[in-house]
Amino acid sequence: MxxxxxxxxxxxxxxxxxxxxxxxxxxxxxxxxxxxxxxxxxxxxxxxxxxxxxxxxxxxxxxxxxxxxxxxxxxxxxxxxxxxxxxxxxxxxxxxxxxxxxEEDAAGQDVKLMAMRAGELSQERRQQVMDLLDVVYRLEQAERRGGMDSPG
The missing domain is CATH 1.10.260.40 (lambda repressor-like DNA-binding domains)
Structure with missing residues (x-):
């Protein structure tokens, strides 16, 4: 047993x-x-x-x-x-x-799709996407730490 x-x-x-x-x-x-x-x-x-x-x-x-x-x-x-x-x-x-x-495969596919789409953007628009991604990343890191640090 x-x-x-x-x-x-x-x-x-x-x-x-x-x-x-x-x-x-x-x-x-x-x-x-x-x-x-x-x-x-x-x-x-x-x-x-x-x-x-x-x-x-x-x-x-x-x-x-x-x-x-x-x-x-x-x-x-x-x-x-x-x-x-x-x-x-x-x-x-x-x-x-x-x-x-x-889930890992789906995450990898998401990253590839984002990269492909970003490659079709102008340099200025890619920079806007990177800025937005940075804000979202910092918000998520703050949530994971249990607080809501301001993104800026």
Whole structure:
């Protein structure tokens, strides 16, 4: 039996939150998951999801387990069958690696497209684009540091 086999439902649910993310890359919120599940016709609250994730509730109903599994795109057995858990997590790792490669490829394509378009601009317009890019770059760096330094 592997060390992963004995994980709690909370651990497995938290692993799904950490592994299955929307395109923006940020983890789904409990509220987002609850709203999506409610839209599918199953009554669930964000606080109940929080309780499941914090291991304060350990025995969800089958309909809640199925709804959570459906939201994250895994079989309900993921939460109960250690072999299924292991297989799904390996698939999620492969999917994540493939998504990262696609994102890197897309970023590379964006850079190439920008360079091609910039090459068709006059020197004056290229300088304007560089100035704008510098401002955007500084804003993003400030956001990453957690502050909003002025760009100028």
């Amino acid at each position: 592997s060390e992963r086999a004995s994980r709690s439902l909370a651990d497995k649910l938290n692993h799904l939150f950490a592994s299955v993310k929307p395109r923006g890359g940020q983890e789904y919120s409990n509220e987002h998951v609850a709203e999506a599940i409610r839209a599918g016709g199953v009554t669930i609250s964000q606080s109940y999801i929080w309780q499941l994730r914090k291991d304060k509730k350990q025995n969800p109903t089958l309909k809640h387990v199925q709804a959570l599994a459906d939201f994250f795109g895994v079989p309900a057995a993921y939460f109960f069958d250690d072999e299924v858990t292991s297989r799904v997590e390996k698939q999620l790792e492969l999917l994540k690696a493939a998504q990262e490669r696609r």
